[in-house]
Amino acid sequence: MAAPERKIAQRDTASARLARFAVDTRRADIPDEAIEKARGCLADFLACTLEAGDLPWSRQAVAFVEAMPEGPCTVVGTSLKRSALDAAFANGSIGHGLVREDMHVPSCSHLGVVVWPTLLALSQWKAVDAEDVLAAAVVGYEVAASVGRELFDADLAAKIRPTSTVGAMGGAAAAARLMGLDAERTQAAIGFAANAACGLNEWPWAGGNEMFFHAGLAARNALTAAQLAACGTTISDTAIDGRAGLFAAYERLERADAVEPLGRDEYEILSVYWKPAPACNYVQTPCQAALELVQQGVRAAEVVSIDIDSFPHAVRYPGCDNPGPFSGPLDAKMSLQFSVAAVLVSGEIAEANYRTQDHPEVMRLAGVTKLNIEPSFQVAYPAKQGARVRLTLTDGTTRLATLPDVVAADRAMVRARLDAAASATLGADGAARLSAAVDAVGAGGGLSEVAEATQP
Template identity: 45%
Template sequence: MTAPPTLIRGLAAQARALWQGGLPMPVLGKAQLCLADALSGAFEAAPLEHAQQAAAVAAEAATGATVIASGRAAPAGDAAFANAVAAHGLVREDMHTGSVAHFGVVVWPALLAATALAPRPVSGRALLAAGVIAYEVGGRVGRELMTPDLARLFRPTGLFGPLATATGTGLVLGLEEEALASAMALAVNTAAGFNEWPRAGGADMFFHAGFAAQSGLRAARLAGAGAFGSPTVLEGDAGLFRAIGRRPAPEAIGFAPEGDFEIMSVFHKAVPACNYAQTPGQAALAAAKNYAAAPDTIASVKVAATEAALAYPGCDGAGPFRNALQAKMSIQYTVAAAILHGEISEACFADPADPAIGALVSKVALEADPALTAAYPARQGARVTIVGGGEEVTAQLDDVQVARDDEIWDRMTRHAVLRLGEAPARDLTRAIRNIEVEEDIGILNGLCRRDGTQASRRSA
């Protein structure tokens, strides 16, 4: 009797079958939007310190993949790293709530880099399909493994990003089923990222995305060179589930029942803050609009949210805030900034030590709401009550308000113009909007370069 396939080989078989079988247009359309969102973040965050640091360590290359918004090429792995860090740089990225992971900032930079290595031209539709399948694998495994307790300790994007990336880039690089399973297994070995950074004020979070993109791509290349990865890397005695989750793996991990693809559950953040600070901040905006007295009359602000929101590292942060990242993670800070500024924008986090925001942060109290918690993760609701000035104003949102499709396209084009110029940005937007008919999407490597020079499709 033939032994049943291991989990990783089962996932590889499903990935190859989906790759060969085609995907519905709405699913490919969602992948197109996710790509635009990732590029939007990378262009806007390119001047930020951590993005500049990641770009600085990318080696120079005459040809290869592109370091986004720069005028140069780099080896594929270096470009994947730098672009993933930049895409994650605003803390405004796509969100897969079931795994608590941000796949877009990892998957798309690695896939774009992989097009510079592929043995033959990669069509736009193939790139989108690889992205869908990458989200599917990362999302399914993430749903099975991640719990609120684990999310306090480990960074989900760092745990599942390498696996997702190895799957997508492995398909783009032409790996057959057995080699793809090895790529995925090797990538699981690089799962990493600890959630100590919110407490310490470190920038580790940004680099988790870079490590995941680079590691997943390298795992695919290793498998292509013949490297063999442990088939039981998920369910084995020292596999991912027992090592990280401290529990047995499920007997099977299946794809998309009835076409319910994981990428379709992804949402795009409307504001540059932690996922768990989004809805409280948005509810605070709604409450503040109906608060007639001056902000300095506020006596207290009560915030009700989910248990998951309050438990995630940094989200129940009352300061002092060393940097913008700590402020963006904090529900208290985001709520206070929303009330005082009347918006939640990058400017709200420019001065984490703002004394006015700090004074209001001290008046914000958080509590876990049982009804909101019961609705999570299908919905992420929050309620904010402002008390003071002789009045009490409450606003509740049953779910997070997400960025609209047109907003995503607008911010991508707007920031591409700022980094590339009007004409190159227009060419890039046109290429992504028409991606399904592009025969060689490797052209994006050239279109994302500041000098508009098309990078070679092959790189060392």
């Protein structure tokens, strides 16, 4: 006997509120600033994915999907075409490879490495409204961020990976909108994605690389959730805020009632920033403060000790307080000590800082670095991520640099990084085609053309 049909989108649950927002928000309701921010996030994701294509974990993701049957969807930067699920997995994993993906600080999440692989694959898999792609992305960021900012604090983020926990819900909401699902089916997609929350933060302690694949798994889960919902399957309307739902599972049920999209002029995507350094969010401001000291004339050989003043989330996040030794580049990219020391030695913020993890001078400086909590930075977080780097020199003097917040990469830097990565992978003509395809999204072009333009 068939199960009775239920109208689950009518109760005021967290997933219902998110679903109604995803379906009811018109493109005209979204400010142009948010739409253009989405275009910038797409460019940032593509730049990261193309630049990371030859890293070991990227090659592993490609090797995995290479063994799978062919399909209609592009694996960015390769000649491979695979199923939507396999392409979403590969592109999410590769896009995470540099650890330079976009950042939403209040949810402690990298949303672009889930939302964009989901929408890229969907756009090549199904006939969708290309004009609505950027609006769908804005919706995806909003849904994931709305859940993540209420669910995660420093304690939970130290154990459970925020990106892959809430990212799949954002990807599912974006996919459901682009597929034209109604509120009930969209709620089901979001609820299925909540059931597929994944990712543990054990990797910094054990030296594993599973973090890179969290985003790929979340993108795959997002597409799976949206398609299951489209097939008519039902889901608990309280999957997020029920007595055994997502928030209850992490003992945060009292916060679930606050899950609500901002909307209007306060879209969550507007608070997403683009990283200057290819490393953990929490090392960004300290690296910039260290670079300021280098530019003032300080040399690494003069440094006797280093103090980094930060806030509890930064100091307590897994892998951030690590003076070494380092088993690989991921360890180094998470470490405040290594990242600051590498900037002082190299004189720049660059991917090259992480290619060697045992440079003698970097290791010396990392070993004499102390992390401290600065109350003013603690109060300002998450609206701002302040940091101070204080150096004691061989002559007994101290030098310091203080930044009240990270200085984000701007649109020009994001485009320059995309052009450089695309030129290296696709050649000058290919880079020009990709740039034009990105500019055309939502203005006569869609993500399927972008995906095609990423192939050599």
